[in-house]
Amino acid sequence: MDNEQSFIEFSSLMQNLSSIGLIILDKRLNVSFWNRFMELHSHVKSDEIINRKLTSFFPDINELWLSKKINATFILGNQGNTSWEQRPYLLKLPSTQSSIDDVDFMYQNCSYFPVKSINNKVIAVGIIIHDVTEMAVTQRLLENITNKAVELEEINSKDYLTGLYSRQFFFEQLGQDASRCRRLSWGLTVAIIDADNFKAINDVYGHQAGDDVLKEMSKRLQHTLRATDSLCRYGGEEFALILPNVDPEQAYSICDRLRKCVSTSAILYKAKEINVTVSIGLSQMAASKSLEDMIGEADSALYVAKNNGRNRVEQFINSNE
Amino acid sequence: MTTPQTFTPYEIDALKELTNIGMGKSGAMLSEIFEHRVTLSVPDISVVDGDKLSRLSEKFAEHSQVVNIIHQSFIGDIEGRSTFIIGEHNFDGLVEILGYDKSDALDEKRQCEMLLDLSNAVNSTCLSGLAEQLGLDIELAHPLIASFNKPNSELKDFIFIQKNQDVYDTLLFEIKFFIQDLDLYCDNVISLKTDCLQHLKNALGQVI
Known part of the structure; x- marks a missing residue:
């Protein structure tokens, strides 16, 4: 009860x-x-x-x-x-x-x-x-804000014209890739890619044509690369590329493919054919040098490629060795 | 700081025996719910270290390119976590056994819910089976999706990372769950917290 x-x-x-x-x-x-x-x-x-x-x-x-x-x-x-x-x-x-x-x-x-x-x-x-x-x-609400923040970061890390990664992103990514490759004892190559005689294109066809050529070039370069490679717009007509997990020979042949994918056919702008070529300088990561040194070396190699007649790929060679 | 507990081969055998009895009952209950024959087996119970856990995650990764992982903690006389691992598969079978609409098979939220339901059912039976055999009182917390349709390379990070817990000297139960008619296969790994191993040892001592 x-x-x-x-x-x-x-x-x-x-x-x-x-x-x-x-x-x-x-x-x-x-x-x-x-x-x-x-x-x-x-x-x-x-x-x-x-x-x-x-x-x-x-x-x-x-x-x-x-x-x-x-x-x-x-x-x-x-x-x-x-x-x-x-x-x-x-x-x-x-x-x-x-x-x-x-x-x-x-x-x-x-x-x-x-x-x-x-x-x-x-x-x-x-x-x-x-x-x-x-x-x-x-x-x-929190998810919406997070999505917006991710979008903003994406916008910040991308170059507006070409859709490639920005210069700022390049340095962040290089730091990350370099430490990963060191940890795994992989090679890493940095390449600086520059359009040859680009000023002439702007002068002859106008700046709009120059922009279109950069867009088309970026597209061709990006299509030729692997998903793990990072291609960035480094300056006006200059691109920087990080190639993780490659040896010097592989890096050279990748870059030569990049060179060819630009020079192989003219870029069309308002029914006009514009012929463009690129010169590329390479440098490999080594324990003895800083990341800044490596970029400097790729720059010098690019200079050599320009001096040797353009539309070329050059490895950095240390003249002291 | 708790001292690591070791189990003698005799104790491990007894645990296997008890768990298998529990699994028999679990299989019968799950067969009744799902209206298809369910097979459960316990291929391994072992005290594990980090190496063994890595090998285990490699083994799971072989089955499927993607993994779904559901975590479910349990508290009470023995505490720990069960990790329910299911590879890439067709949801049509789950839709049938869980009573969903056919169109739900393609809806990601419903897919998640089905995995949670399946995990909860399997864990309820496995753990209560084990607890009953050992005369222990435990209760399951809510299941949580730890990984949904993720590449299997992430498996290692997801399975065994446990907050405030050393993975060493954990007692691990590997359970295989299989519905032949639907070709549905899952692994369930139950890991116990280090500090409740003494309790388990005592309970085991009472039974054997």
Whole structure:
């Protein structure tokens, strides 16, 4: 008798709970318990829904799915969950957050737990509904801001005209690639690529033509490279390239391919054929030199390529050795 | 600082035996829920170090180019984490056994939910099976997606990194889960926290 009395008290405590939703369902999805939270948010009174099928009040629930979920809880005798991140809500209830104008329903985290009899047999399944609208909206806001920040970083690291990485990005990337290649005992080559006689193109065809030539050149160079290579616009008509995990011979043949991909066919600008060539200077990473030294060496090699008649690839050769 | 616990070959054998009994029951329950024959087996239980964990992640990586990993912690008399690993596969089978709509097979959020459901079901049965055999009380926390459709090269970083825990001297249960009709195959790795190994040893002592 005492037990029964305390059960009724406990049940009325749960009934009056208005901060979380509590529903109890039998195997056929008939409602046997519907607390005050549920009444307030769904505008369905306990008297109306008790002994009626839940899905007859909420027709947009996938009934087969819910039956399987309830059945699994019956058999396993363990708790299951659904999270707003995958399933925004179990029951479509209006949002109570009137200040958030683009949210018109309550985001819910739900737990499905077995209701057991004294002899440990599962006799029903309870569902607890947590209103997580505020959390969901905050997280969505945070995701939007993060996406914007990533976009901004992307814009900052890209050159506006060619879509290649910017000079600033080049130095960051070179630092990262160099430390990775050192750690793995891989080779690394830096190349400086410069368009030959570019000033003449601007003078003869105009700056718009010059810009179009740079765009087309960038496209051809980028297509010839691997995904792990980083091509950057270093200056006006100058490009810098990082080639990780290559030996000097491989680097030379990659760069010669780059040279050919530019010179092989003329670039079209307003039905005019513009012939462009590039000169390339290379330098390899070594323990004895800094990254700045390496760029300086590639620059000197480029100078040699220009002096030797342009449209050439030159390795840096240390004259002191 | 807890001292590392060692298990004798006899104790490991007994654990294997108990776990296999637990798996038999789990398989029967899961077969009932999924309405297809489910096979569970425990090929290995071992005290592991970092090397063994690396080899294990290499082994998993061989099966599939991409991996999905679901973590689920458990607390109580023994504590730790289960790592549910499932490779690239077709969701049509899961849609059927979990009662989803056909169109859900292509919806990434629903795919995640199916993986969470599957992981929770398998973990519930495996862990409660084990706990029951050993007379221990444990409760599962919510499962969390640690990696969804990621290249398998990331596997090593995801599986065994555990906050505030040395990976050394962890007791590891490898469980294989298989639904032949659907050609659905998953691995479940249960690792126990170092500081609850003594508790497990005691519980084991009571049973054997």
